[in-house]
Amino acid sequence: MATKPEDRRTVRTKKLLRQALLELIEEKGIDRITVRDLTDRAEINRGTFYLHYQDVPDLLDKIKEEVFAGLQAIISRMYIIRLMAETNEDKPYEVIVELFEYLGEHADFFRVLLSPKGDISLALRIKDMMARQMMAKLEIWQPREELMLVSREWLIAYTTSSNIGIIQHWFASGQALSPYEIALVMTRLVKNGPARSINVEHLSPPEK
Amino acid sequence: MATKPEDRRTVRTKKLLRQALLELIEEKGIDRITVRDLTDRAEINRGTFYLHYQDVPDLLDKIKEEVFAGLQAIISRMYIIRLMAETNEDKPYEVIVELFEYLGEHADFFRVLLSPKGDISLALRIKDMMARQMMAKLEIWQPREELMLVSREWLIAYTTSSNIGIIQHWFASGQALSPYEIALVMTRLVKNGPARSINVEHLSPPEK
DNA sequence: CCATTATTCAACACTTTGTCGATTAAAATG
DNA sequence: CATTTTAATCGACAAAGTGTTGAATAATGG
Structure with a gap:
């Protein structure tokens, strides 16, 4: 290069x-x-x-290419399945910390382009990077798709878009949490899922 | 009206x-x-x-308004927390089935506008509807935020965007599953979370 | 049938686009 | 430093899109 x-x-x-x-x-x-x-x-x-x-979209594309390379490098080291299956302590998965550090370094770019006024195709491209990575790993780690509660396809659609959602909300919040803190949030959510995250045992349903 | x-x-x-x-x-x-x-x-x-x-965006806005009313009606009846906490049988949450039935009825609209070439603000608006609904319910059901693994804010960002992701992927797949089937997928994912969905006990890690 | 109203049509000034050749200014080279 | 190379500027151009107008036409509802 x-x-x-x-x-x-x-x-x-x-x-x-x-x-x-x-x-x-x-x-x-x-x-x-x-x-x-x-x-x-x-x-x-x-x-x-x-x-x-050539035109405005072309300028946008060229600017996007600049950050994609770095992003791809981090995502390719991301083993979401390892995060799900192995990590048991309450510590964030290191690669996710790195991801948020990288996003933070290019905050001027991501904050704008992942916002409502931004470019839908950026989020989709990031999702696609994650999805490819995850599919490759998943086929090796869980070759027997019938043992899964849902097929790989849907698990990946679910996980990648929730990750993007956390990233988008992080920028929307003005990066209110540090990369470490937000990575911990993401780690907990992926490992435990939304239902267990609300602590069902201690719910206070209005009338029941 | x-x-x-x-x-x-x-x-x-x-x-x-x-x-x-x-x-x-x-x-x-x-x-x-x-x-x-x-x-x-x-x-x-x-x-x-x-x-x-007035112009092209105005036309788009007017068209979107048409479907928002119906969407809002369904989402307002959606108790995602109930889905997380109560339902234990392996059946889809009925309101989610209704949601996908409604989406399917307006497939020509949603398929295009939720696609990569579509309008980012539509997905954001739907997410916002879900987020408001969820926040209101969550404050009642789990008033003690400190008992949760992550704060409401992040749980909601996570859940709403994963839901949108499933919806987008459903259209991207050409509505490969019936509303009942896709609602079951979503129900399982929300209840169990991504990690448990891959069936960790039966993993085949390459070398370990 | 008739009054109303939506649509059509041609024309308008204005902005944006993409390109061009000639000129000027700045940078790289030795 | 002087020279060559190349980037940026400037003015101009046709083409296309914009938003509006007034008059003519056609369809609708009562």
Whole structure:
């Protein structure tokens, strides 16, 4: 991946456009952003935009690619099944801590793009990464699908989307918890499931 | 809500626009659809569009409102906590069956809008409906938050997004399961959680 | 049948788009 | 430092989309 170092000017232009895009998405949503909006905000010539990108979605795609590589690296080390089956102490699974640390480092990007005004396809791509990883591991660890309560397909759909949901809510909360704390929350939920997490034995049903 | 019955012509126009919009979203995604695209596809005059809607997002909003009412009615009868805490037999929670029946009745709409090319805000709105409902019930059923493994906030983020994930995957699979079957899958996952669903006791770890 | 109203049609000014050639400014190179 | 290379700017362009208008036409409801 060691490509030629880019001209300082193009680096500056791309950086300004990235920043302008994130700001504008937050302000008016991913649609409704024109090339002129971007270049006005970034204070560059409109023609310059077309020297680097085809259109607004293309710019977004290029920016996404930057973070995908790092994300893929972490997710590929994530053994959700190991988390489910092995870890017994009340400690967060380390790779999940790393995941949230990485997300936090690129918070300006993820906070905007995983928000309601962001880009649905980003969340889907992350989900897809997790799903592939999980399917590969699951086929080895539990080859007898008939022993499972639900088939792999549905378990994966369930788990990946709940994980994304926790990530999205973490940013929506303004990253209220530390990577360690939120990883612990996720670990507990995955290991115990939602039902046991409410502590059924101590419920106070209104009338019963 | 018993408003004046609409002129046949406006009913026809709105129906054609709805159909055209869903087709075009599927073909080219929610962005990139122009008013001209819509009116060409619907075979109506471009000016007619503006007699009913302000712009493309406005049309989408109006169409969404149609199904929200019905959805809200079902979700308000959904006691996810009851599902978690009470039901012990291996039967799907009835309200979830109803939910999937309703989704199936409006499959043309949900299939497109919950897909990758669809509208992120629809899924978020449904999640929000579920979250409000769940928070209200949870505060009554488990007033002592400190007894829970994770706080209400995170439990709700986890549960609602996993539910949306199952719904999205159901449409992505071409509604491969019946409402009863998919409701059973969801019931099992919510009650047992992902970890127990893989049947940990019978795992075959590669080397261990 | 008639009054009402939705739709059509052509036209309007305006914005955005994508591209282009010529010019200017900055960076890389030796 | 001087020279070459390349990025950015500028103005202009046709094409397409936007949102609105007023007059003509057609369908509807009573």
